[in-house]
Every structure is written in structure tokens, then in C-alpha cells.
Amino acid sequence: MDNLKIAGLNFDILWKDKNKNLIFIEEKVKNISVDLILLPEMFPTGFCMEATEIADRNEETLHWMKGLASSKKSAVCGSASVFDNGSFVNRFYFVKPDGSYQFYDKRHLFTYSGEDHSYSKGKERVIVEYKGWRILLQVCYDLRFPVFSRNNEDYDAVIYVANWPETRIDAWTTLLKARAIENQSYVFGLNRIGTDGNNLNYPESSYCFFADGSIISETENHFVSAEFNSDELKKYRGRFQFLDDRDSFEIF
Known part of the structure; x- marks a missing residue:
């Protein structure tokens, strides 16, 4: 398992403007070289509940991500509004440089904003394998539900x-750190910045935590960068074998 270099782009997403957002991303990532480029929740449009207006119907975002992954020789991941099989979903794509991909449909829909009225919830927990790393995919509100992200050593x-707003940002930061500690895993949380179409503000608040809860990321010029180190993770888990004492849960 090689070390994994990640760059997350936490930008001010233009409201419901796919074309300009994708052009902006292409320009920003032009000169970076990493193993994984990470983009925020609903990066093409912002966290918008007008699914009938904004959703991809012909996998437009997926095709764009495949092109970017191929040109950058890097995996690309992030979520978008997608119409699939008769319903709308908040779909988190993980696209590899060779064009292969997996996706996770957001399980916990944010009822406070009416997301449950616009989108259908996902039915599967998804772990992708990339360069020897096993990575659990999660979206925003999922963070509040620890059983769903429980590490079964998988x-x-x-x-x-x-898209986690300033009014509840302490919960975002605290829970990211908690998930890293309780699951003895790297946790990378990428939030957007700026102001959305609902006049909600999003401060600089993206981080990567190591398994002991320490912040290992650096932020510069919109990018939040971190490196997953396999030797350090193995050493930490070997020294503190807390996962052996975990409870078991039935998720579905």
C-alpha cells in the first residue's frame, strides 16, 4: 500500500451553474499532481433542492470526471445531483484514471433542508479500493450517524x-475528529466555502485527521492537501488495538 497524496478543492460553488463551476475546477487543478483530487458535495451546482432543474440526466458530470481523471492521471471524486432509474439521488462518484468508477448514493438525507423530499436515499454502504487503500465514501449529513461509518476493519x-454551513460548523469539525479517533482511520472532510443560493455562509473548514485525532492537512490557495501514510497507520493500529473491542451493529 503506497502513500496516497490528496488535494481537496474547497471553492465557492456558483449556484446552479455547472459550466462555470467545471471550467473553474479545470483551471485550478491544471498544475497540481496528486493521487486523488477531491471535490465538494454537489460541486457542479451547489446543494440545491431543485433536483428537476439541476440533475444530470445523461451522466454529464460522470463523463466530465472521467475526462479529468484521465488527463490528470489521478482519481477524481465528488458528488452531484443525478436522475437515475426514475428518482433523483445525491451521488458521490469515485472515478479512477482508467475510467473505471464506483458511486455511493447519500444515505442520510438532510430533512432540515427538505433533501428527503427532492432526493431518494441510498441503499448501500460503499468502500472503494484505490492504490491499496480501502476508502469509505460518505456525504455531509452522514457524519452525524456513527454506526453507519463504523469501521469493521474493512x-x-x-x-x-x-456543504456544511457556518451556523453548525463546530459540529462538523468535532465529528470529523471523532470519526477518525473512534474508527482509527484517516478522515478527510472537504467542505465548500463562500455563500450559496440560500444565503448560507461556508467558512474555510476542510481538514484531514489522522487516526489519533491530529490534523495533518495544510490549506493554501483553495486546496486542502494531505498524505495518507500506510506505515504510520499500521503502526498506530498495531499499538492501540481498540477496534478489537468494538460493538457490532446491524446497519441495514
Whole structure:
């Protein structure tokens, strides 16, 4: 398992403007070289409940991500509004450089904003394998539900993509750290910044935590960067074997 270099782009998503958002991303990532490019929740449009207006109907975002992954020789992941099989979903794509991909449909829909009225919840917990790393995919509100992200020694890292506003930002930071500690895993939480179409503000608040709860990420020019170190993770888990004492849960 090689070390994994990740760059998350926490930008001010233009409301419901796919074309300009994708152009902006292409320009920003032009000169970076990493193993994984991470984009926020609903990065093409912002966290918008007008699914009939904004949702992909012909896998437009997926095709764009495949092109970016191929040109950058890097995996690309982030979520988008998608119409699939008769319903709308908040779909988190993980696209590899060779064009293969997996996706996770957001399980916990944010009822406070009416997401449950616009989108259908996912039915599967998804772990992807990339360069020897097992990565659990999660989206925003999933962060509040620890049983769903419980590490059954089946993953090494968790990625959360989000549109988590300033009014509840302490919960975001605290829970990211908690998930890293309780699951003895890397946790990368990528939030957007700026102001959305609902006039909600999003401060700089993206981080990567190591398994002991320490912050290992650095932020510069919109990018939050971190490196997953396999030797350090194995050493930490070997020294503190807390997962052996975990409870078991039935998720579905």
C-alpha cells in the first residue's frame, strides 16, 4: 500500500451553474499532481433542492470526471445531483484514471433542508479500493450517524464531502475528529466555502485527521492537501488495538 497524496478543492460553488463551476475546477487543478483530487458535495451546482432543474440526466458530470481523471492521471471524486432509474439521488462518484468508477448514493438525507423530499436515499454502504487503500465514501449529513461509518476493519480511510454551513460548523469539525479517533482511520472532510443560493455562509473548514485525532492537512490557495501514510497507520493500529473491542451493529 503506497502513500496516497490528496488535494481537496474547497471553492465557492456558483449556484446552479455547472459550466462555470467545471471550467473553474479545470483551471485550478491544471498544475497540481496528486493521487486523488477531491471535490465538494454537489460541486457542479451547489446543494440545491431543485433536483428537476439541476440533475444530470445523461451522466454529464460522470463523463466530465472521467475526462479529468484521465488527463490528470489521478482519481477524481465528488458528488452531484443525478436522475437515475426514475428518482433523483445525491451521488458521490469515485472515478479512477482508467475510467473505471464506483458511486455511493447519500444515505442520510438532510430533512432540515427538505433533501428527503427532492432526493431518494441510498441503499448501500460503499468502500472503494484505490492504490491499496480501502476508502469509505460518505456525504455531509452522514457524519452525524456513527454506526453507519463504523469501521469493521474493512477500511483505512473515510472521505466526507459536504456543504456544511457556518451556523453548525463546530459540529462538523468535532465529528470529523471523532470519526477518525473512534474508527482509527484517516478522515478527510472537504467542505465548500463562500455563500450559496440560500444565503448560507461556508467558512474555510476542510481538514484531514489522522487516526489519533491530529490534523495533518495544510490549506493554501483553495486546496486542502494531505498524505495518507500506510506505515504510520499500521503502526498506530498495531499499538492501540481498540477496534478489537468494538460493538457490532446491524446497519441495514
